[in-house]
Amino acid sequence: MNQATICRRLGFAAVLVLLIGSSHAFAQEDDGRRDYQEESRQVYRLTRTFSDATRAELAALQPVLTSDELLDLLALRSEDSCKRWIVEYWRSHDPLLTTVENEARNEHERRVGIARDRFARQEWPGWDQRGEVCIRYGMPAARDTVTADATIESYVRPGEYWFYPTLGVTAQFEDAYGNGNYTYYLEHVELPMFERKSNERLRMPSGEWGVMPDRDLDNMPLDLVQGLKGGVFDIPTPSSEFEYAEFERSLRNFGALLEAQPVIYPFDFDGARVPFEYDVAFFRGGEGVDRVDLNAEFDANGNLTYRATAVVYDLDHSEVARESFPVTVPAGSADAETSVPMIVQLPFMLSAASYDIAVSIEEVETGRFTSYNRVIRPDKFDGALALSTVCFSNGIQPAKDQSSFNRGSLEVVPKPSARYPVKTRVPVYFEVYNLARDGQGSCRYTVSYRVTSKTPPPKGLWKKLTGGDDEGAALTSRFQTTASGPHDVVYVFLKTEELWPGEFEFDVSVVDDVTRAETRRTGQFKLIE
DSSP states (O other): OHHHHHHHHHHOOOHHHHHHHHHHHBBBBBTSBHHHHHHHHHHHHHHHTSHHHHHOOOOOHHGGGOHHHHHHTTOOOSSHHHHHHHHHHHHTTOOOOOSSSSSSHHHHHHHHHHHHHHHHHHTTTOOOOHHHHHHHOOOOOEEEEEOEEEEESOOOOEEEEEEETTTTTEEEEEEEEEEEEEOOEEEEOOOOOOOOOOGEEETTEEEOOOOOOOOOOOOOEEEEEEEEHHTTBBBSOOOGGOHHHHHHHHHHHHHHHHHHHHHHGGGSGGGGGOEEEEEEEEEEEETTTTEEEEEEEEEEEOOOOOEEEEEOOTOOOOOOEEEEEEEEEOSSSSTTTTTEEEEEEEEEESSSEEEEEEEEEEETTTOOEEEEEEOOOOOOOOSEEEOOOOEEEEEEEESSSTTEEEETTTEEOOOTOOOETTTTTTEEEEEEEOOOTTTSSSEEEEEEEEESSSSSTTTTTHHHHHHTTTTTEEEEEEEEESSSSOEEEOOOOOOOOTOOOOOEEEEEEOOOTTTTTTEEEEEEEEEOO
C-alpha cells in the first residue's frame, strides 16, 4: 500500500504523522546521528518568506535545539507562530526565574555576536561551523591553528583545534577547499588511528564532502597537541597531563557531546550551582486569603553572603508579588572551610487562584545561583473543616523572641528537605480550621495519624512491628483535644526509634466531634543513617 493510499484512508492525522516522520528522517545521517547541516536547511526552507530579523533569530536558534524542539518548530507555518514559539522557548529556558533578564538568552545572543563577527559567511546561516560551535559551547579555553602545507606525499589543509577542558572535548576544524569555510570532523570509530582503514577515520557530519582521509591529523606533531609552550594548547600545565591518547578521546567526545547536549552555558555546570531544597506551605490567612510560605534550605559558606528571592506570577506571566531576603551566616558559626545549614522563609498573602511561583538562591560574591519554579493553587480554607499543609520542622518550641518563624505563641522552624537522622524525633506541625462549637461553646476534635513505609524494612522487622490491627502502618496514634475557637494548631513529635532508613508517609485525619465532619492530609519525610 503506497503512502497516498494510507493518507486517503487515515485522513489528515496520518498525513501529519508521515510528514513529521519524514522531517525527522531527513535530519539524521545513515548511522542515526543528527545531521545538523540538513536541519539548518530545513529551518532555511521554513523561513524563506519571513522577515530578516526572524530568519536571523531562528538561524541562531537551530544549533541549540533538541530533536523534539526542532520538530515543534518545523511544524509551524507562519512567522507570527514562530515568533510566539521563540518567546515560549526562551521563557522555558530561563535559568534564573526571579530576574527580569533571561541569562541564557543573553549568553546566547553574546555568542551569536561573536559568531557573526569572527566566523561570518555570506551564505545561510551567516557563519561557518566554528561559529556554530561557538554558539553551542562558547569560545574555547584554548585554540591552536594548523597552517596549510604541501609536500610530495600530502597536502595539509588549514585547520583549527578548539579545546574545552571542562567538557573534556576537542573540536577539530578544517578549511577543506581553502575558501575560509571551516567545518568540523566527527570521530565515529574507536580504533586507534594507525589501526583504521583510510575510509574509516574521520568524516564531515553532513557527508557533503564524502569520506576524507585525516592525513594531517595522523602526521600532526605532538607539540601541537600539547601546546608549543607546554601543557595543553599553551595552557601552562605539565605536558604529561595531556597525552596523545587522551587527545584522541577528546576528539571522539566532541561527537558524543553534540548528540547529548546541543548547548551548554556557564551556569549549567554542577560547580556553578547553589544546591537547595524548598517547599511551599499553605495556611489560612483570613477570609478568602491564604498565607503561602516558601521555605528554602541550603548549605552556606561562612565567608559568603546569599540572596533568596521568590516571585509569584499569574498564568499570563505577569508579576503578582515578590519577596527577597539577604542571607548572612551568623558571625563565628562557620569559616571558608565549613558550611552552615540555613533556612529561609518567604511569605505571601494570596487569594485562591493558580500561580507560577519561582524561587532562587544566589551567591552574591561568586554569581553562582540555582532557580526552580512550580505551579501552585492556594487552598480554600473558608467554610468547611480543613487542614493546612503538613509541615515537617527543624524544631517547635515556645516563641521567645520576634522571629519570622513565629506562629502565634510557637516558633516553628521549617525543614523543607524533611530529612532526619534515624532514632530522632520528627516534629510535625499543622493547623485545623472551621471547627464547630458545641452547646458549651467549645470545639472538640479527634486527631488520628499513621506512618507507613515506602521503603521495605529490614528482614523480619515488618511483621514484628505491624502486628495485625493496622496492617502496613509502622506507627499509629490517636488522641482527642479541644480548642477555644474555630481554628487551632496541632503539633506532634513522631518517635522513630523503631523505624529504619528510608522514605515514609505521614497520613493524618481530623474529625470534628460536634459535626462528625472529617478531613485529612498527607506528607512525606525521610530517615537517613
